Amino acid sequence: MIEYDEQQRKLVLKLVYYGPALSGKTTNLLCLHDLLSNEGRGELMVLDTVDDRTIYFDLLPFFYVSPSGFRIKLKVFTVPGQVRHDATRKAVLQRADGIVFVADSQKGEMANNAESFANLERNLSFVGLAIGKLPLVIQFNKRDLDAIITPEEISGTWGPTGLPVVLASALRGDGIVETYEQVVSLIYDALDSRLGLTSRLGVEKADFLRSVTRRQQGYQ
Amino acid sequence: MDRRLDFIVGREIGLRQLLNTADALMLLEGAVRAGACGGEIVAADGALLASCGDAGPWKVLRPILVEGEPVGALSLFGAGVTPLLEGVADMLHTALHTLVFGAMKRLLTSETHTAVINQTYDELLETNRRLAQSERQYRELAETLEIKVHERTKELSRAYAAMLQREKLASVGQLAAGMAHEINNPIGFVISNLATLQRYAAKLKEMLAFYRLGCESHLPPPLMNEANERRQELKIDFILNDLDELTAQSLDGAERVKKLVADLRGFSHVDEINEMPTDLNAELEQTLSVLGHEVREGTVIERRLAPIPRVTLRPALISLAFLNVIRNALQLKVPALVLAISTEAGQGQVRVRIADNGPGIPAGIRNRVFDPFFTTKDVGEGTGMGLNMAYQAVNSCGGTISLECPPGGGTIFTIALPEERDAS
Numbered sequence: 152m153i154e155y156d157e158q159q160r161k162l163v164l165k166l167v168y169y170g171p172a173l174s175g176k177t178t179n180l181l182c183l184h185d186l187l188s189n190e191g192r193g194e195l196m197v198l199d200t201v202d203d204r205t206i207y208f209d210l211l212p213f214f215y216v217s218p219s220g221f222r223i224k225l226k227v228f229t230v231p232g233q234v235r236h237d238a239t240r241k242a243v244l245q246r247a248d249g250i251v252f253v254a255d256s257q258k259g260e261m262a263n264n265a266e267s268f269a270n271l272e273r274n275l276s277f278v279g280l281a282i283g284k285l286p287l288v289i290q291f292n293k294r295d296l297d298a299i300i301t302p303e304e305i306s307g308t309w310g311p312t313g314l315p316v317v318l319a320s321a322l323r324g325d326g327i328v329e330t331y332e333q334v335v336s337l338i339y340d341a342l343d344s345r346l347g348l349t350s351r352l353g354v355e356k357a358d359f360l361r362s363v364t365r366r367q368q369g370y371q
Numbered sequence: 372m373d374r375r376l377d378f379i380v381g382r383e384i385g386l387r388q389l390l391n392t393a394d395a396l397m398l399l400e401g402a403v404r405a406g407a408c409g410g411e412i413v414a415a416d417g418a419l420l421a422s423c424g425d426a427g428p429w430k431v432l433r434p435i436l437v438e439g440e441p442v443g444a445l446s447l448f449g450a451g452v453t454p455l456l457e458g459v460a461d462m463l464h465t466a467l468h469t470l471v472f473g474a475m476k477r478l479l480t481s482e483t484h485t486a487v488i489n490q491t492y493d494e495l496l497e498t499n500r501r502l503a504q505s506e507r508q509y510r511e512l513a514e515t516l517e518i519k520v521h522e523r524t525k526e527l528s529r530a531y532a533a534m535l536q537r538e539k540l541a542s543v544g545q546l547a548a549g550m551a552h553e554i555n556n557p558i559g560f561v562i563s564n565l566a567t568l569q570r571y572a573a574k575l576k577e578m579l580a581f582y583r584l585g586c587e588s589h590l591p592p593p594l595m596n597e598a599n600e601r602r603q604e605l606k607i608d609f610i611l612n613d614l615d616e617l618t619a620q621s622l623d624g625a626e627r628v629k630k631l632v633a634d635l636r637g638f639s640h641v642d643e644i645n646e647m648p649t650d651l652n653a654e655l656e657q658t659l660s661v662l663g664h665e666v667r668e669g670t671v672i673e674r675r676l677a678p679i680p681r682v683t684l685r686p687a688l689i690s691l692a693f694l695n696v697i698r699n700a701l702q703l704k705v706p707a708l709v710l711a712i713s714t715e716a717g718q719g720q721v722r723v724r725i726a727d728n729g730p731g732i733p734a735g736i737r738n739r740v741f742d743p744f745f746t747t748k749d750v751g752e753g754t755g756m757g758l759n760m761a762y763q764a765v766n767s768c769g770g771t772i773s774l775e776c777p778p779g780g781g782t783i784f785t786i787a788l789p790e791e792r793d794a795s
Binding site: 153154163165189192193194196198199207208210212214224226228238239241242243245246 | 378379380381382383436437438439440472475476479480483484486487490491494
């Protein structure tokens with residue numbers, strides 16, 4: 152967590168979209184930005200890019216104020232996927248409250264996915280986070296493409312880990328909000344047991360989730 | 372460690388970090404010139420960031436958002452809420468947002484950049500530290516390597532010299548053994564023939580005596596005179612007397628040659644390269660016999676060889692040691708050299724002592740006498756290898772060789788060998 156100020160009744164959280172280069176992390180955020188209501192969020196901030204490739208990160212902030220007046224700000228980040236930006240990934244990962252691992256569904260990308268996941272594990276331990284204790288959702292993106300691995304293959308690989316897996320197409324907008332909802336729900340649960348969001352701070356899960364995942368009018 | 376700015380990517384950033392007063396004032400002054408009475412920018416916590424002009428009766432308020440959240444507010448004052456004031460406020464608001472958003476981006480970028488640089492620098496330091504450490508290790512290794520190589524080279528040249536010498540000795544031994552074999556046969560029939568000759572001579576003597584005693588009286592006087600003359604002329608009486616001694620001497624000489632050949636053969640141990648139970652007394656005798664020709668006249672060799680158990684070792688090696696120590700003593704240039712060779716057993720050891728009555732070894736060089744090439748003899752007389760070879764040979768047999776110089780003079784070499792050796 153980035154910041155927790157009980158006196159100011161404010162909590163700032165960090166959600167990080169991780170994954171190999173060109174797996175669609177920024178597209179996920181663009182999609183969330185388009186699909187979710189602007190009432191509960193700020194603007195998407197895309198920091199400098201080179202050839203449309205993220206070199207720092209993208210940031211989409213969400214915020215929520217409970218009826219009791221407790222404020223939660225959820226900042227959603229992407230990391231640069233290219234191998235060379237490992238130091239930036241470490242910097243962005245610091246104090247993360249949840250991870251969405253965006254994998255590329257294309258058949259030829261499995262090695263890159265595995266490499267990036269191993270990198271995630273390494274970097275989490277570098278910044279002092281345990282991958283087993285962190286809310287983590289796996290998203291297999293680019294389901295709209297042809298040469299992709301089957302859902303059976305995916306569940307064969309990831310089923311045993313017990314991690315939630317979402318099939319998505321960021322280009323079409325499929326599974327993007329679902330991924331986000333799942334990870335936010337996990338983040339809430341993790342924080343609730345640590346901070347007593349419901350009992351002590353008066354933050355109801357349903358209310359919080361409804362607020363930060365509110366859809367744009369006209370989308371269903 | 373440097374004082375380090377540590378950024379958490381995503382930390383909350385207030386309006387004050389994003390908007391500097393000079394920029395804000397410029398915008399507010401523009402608004403005043405455009406017709407507003409005054410204006411002010413206030414942060415969310417109530418702090419005044421910038422103000423210009425006077426507070427008017429009417430106020431137009433615009434929130435300033437960062438990441439979608441209000442972090443402050445812009446207020447413009449005017450005589451009334453006119454479309455102009457609203458328009459100026461909107462313009463100012465947009466300009467402020469652009470400014471703040473840009474500043475936010477720049478701040479995030481530079482903070483991330485700094486974090487990355489710091490981390491990269493840390494990693495570089497760590498890499499550098501590891502490299503320096505491994506370099507140090509290699510340097511140490513290289514240094515000790517030089518010493519080790521030096522030591523090994525010395526050892527190697529020592530071993531090589533010893534090996535050369537041993538090989539030389541071995542080939543000499545082989546030559547000796549070969550010659551011994553070649554001599555053995557002829558000396559065999561020489562001895563046998565000499566013995567036969569002795570018998571024949573005795574028979575001839577007997578026959579001659581018979582003639583003289585039984586036949587001479589029957590000869591006619593002229594013939595007897597002639598026979599006596601011939602006998603004296605040919606010195607037959609002398610010959611008959613000398614014949615026995617001559618053959619006896621020859622036989623003795625031939626027997627000595629035969630023994631020497633046998634000793635030489637035994638000493639060279641050409642057929643015995645493996646360890647075997649060895650009688651050290653016999654080895655000493657054999658060595659002394661082989662060295663017989665090197666024993667100068669007047670030298671006394673005292674043997675005090677006690678009954679000792681056989682020791683399992685390579686006989687060739689131990690006789691090599693004996694040979695070198697004894698030869699070393701025999702070469703002492705003292706009148707009336709006395710060499711005392713004794714053996715004894717006890718405390719699980721068999722000890723061989725070779726003592727001389729020479730001048731002793733000066734204390735300063737005692738620890739060097741077993742070094743290779745160390746010699747006090749004149750050039751050409753000693754190789755400096757003898758005692759070193761003895762040392763190596765005794766070592767190979769699992770024993771030790773030491774020397775002492777008692778106050779009364781002389782040197783005592785002691786070769787101690789374990790009675791039982793660990794199988795190794």
